[in-house]
Amino acid sequence: MDESNIPIDINIGKLQDWLVSRRHVSKEWQKGVPAVREKINNALQDMPKHDDIASLLAGSYINYFHCLKIIEILKETEADSKNLFGRYGSQRMKDWQDIARNYERDNLYLAEAAQILVRNINYEIPGLKKQISKEEQLQVECEKKHSDFLKNEASSKTEFLTLCKQLGIQGERIKKELVDRLQELPDIYDKIGTSLKPLQPGIDLYAAFTKYILGDRATEVLPLLQFVVEHGNTTVYEWSYGEAPLSVEPDPIHIEIDDEDQGAGDQIDFGDGGELDFGSLDAPAEIDFGDGDAGAEIDWGNIDVAAPENIDISADLAHVSLEESGIVVEEQGVCGGVARGKDALTLLDNPATRNQIIDQLVELESFLKMRLYETNTSGDNHSFSLLEQLPTESTAALTAMLDAVQVAASKLTAPEMNHLHNVKHSPRYVDVLTAQLKQKLALCDKLSRLASRAAEQSAAAGARAAELRPVLTRIIARTKELQAQIESEISKKYKGRPVNIIGGVKFL
Structure with missing residues (x-):
């Protein structure tokens, strides 16, 4: 087999060490990054209005390959500043060309791109997936709570109405x-x-x-x-x-x-x-059995009754029982x-x-x-x-x-x-x-409030998950693109041999 066709397989976890061990990048490559990042930040302050540039810079960490795309766009927007010798008089073009040259010095761009690739694969993408899964789980739990609260509210209301x-x-x-x-x-x-x-x-x-x-x-x-x-x-x-x-x-x-x-x-x-x-009843409410001062008398028929003052009844009443x-x-x-x-x-x-x-x-x-x-x-x-x-x-x-x-x-x-x-x-x-x-009744009101709150939490969790899904899709797409660019750059250094980064974004 021709040596040029033998693939180079690099594990994603050892990509940076592999680049250092093969002397493609310096061990102290990170010391040159701050200066380049500062120049990028300054250059971003003066950018032409262009849809491709806006799309390129949206929610992305600017790396060497982005700089190359920006230079290609500036060749169109700054074409009027090009002189007879093929150089551009535009300061924007000069700034981005200078950034590209600083990246290419000691293959700094390759080390930084490898770092971004590893970070995206090991942390960014799994973190976003975990966050989306968490929001989806929270949405399901809140929907279940909402259903349970409504069911309990209906049960409590039924008990109230039954009673x-x-x-x-x-x-x-x-x-x-x-x-x-x-x-x-x-x-x-x-x-x-x-x-x-x-x-x-x-x-x-x-x-x-x-x-x-x-x-x-x-x-x-x-x-x-x-x-x-x-x-x-x-x-x-x-x-x-x-x-x-x-x-x-x-x-x-x-x-x-x-x-x-x-x-x-x-x-x-x-x-x-x-x-x-x-x-x-015409009779008075109280019956008087006393001395009869009111003058009420009992008619005993045709019986001659002697005057009360001439009769001594005390002795006779003493011998008469109540029963008799x-x-x-x-x-x-x-x-x-x-x-x-x-x-x-x-x-x-x-x-x-x-x-x-x-x-x-x-x-x-x-x-x-x-x-x-x-x-x-x-x-x-x-x-x-x-x-x-x-x-x-x-x-x-x-x-x-x-x-x-x-x-x-x-x-x-x-x-x-x-x-x-x-x-x-x-x-x-x-x-x-x-x-x-x-x-x-108070329990019904409380359950109703809890059901409303659970519905709001479910909707909020669903909205957050919906916001994160496009972000995840965009990061995965750009990570795939970055991995392909790194593989291409490494391949150039080995006379076009195929390069495969094992454990990369293709396995996510």
């Missing part, structure tokens, strides 16, 4: 709407009390079952539930004393409404003036048939009686489930049930009874009812519930 729907409010003025809903509780409780009437067959069956099992030892079953089924949602007073009160004076409810300016006080009045009127006299003395605290405090609440509203009713509903439900199970299995095993002599209900009837109990229990223990009941009887609960709803 508002359970409470029957719009969620605009939370505490006020909750307090306003308390005015609907009496009507809701009355409707629930009326809807309990279908429970009577189940209660009767439970009572018959208990009487059959216990006989004479049987007691009244589900007394409170039976009372509500028969009489509806009456007051606790009527349940306790067996008669309706003459008037009801419920305790006022004090709830501070701090989520808006209140035109009226924060006290909620459930009823007309705090007193319920059970009919038109027929006078009923009301228990202490039930002043004249007025229901106050807990007694003024209805059975479904009072926490104690409400819990008893729920417990008795659960008890009745458990009994009906057991009877339904025994009825379904008695056909296969007649010895299983001990109640063969007890009149039994059909499966359909038991199922209907059980459904009625479950419907009643679901109405009374619905989330809306539980929340409203707790709001009325626990002032702190309304604050906790309001804070919970406001926290969900």
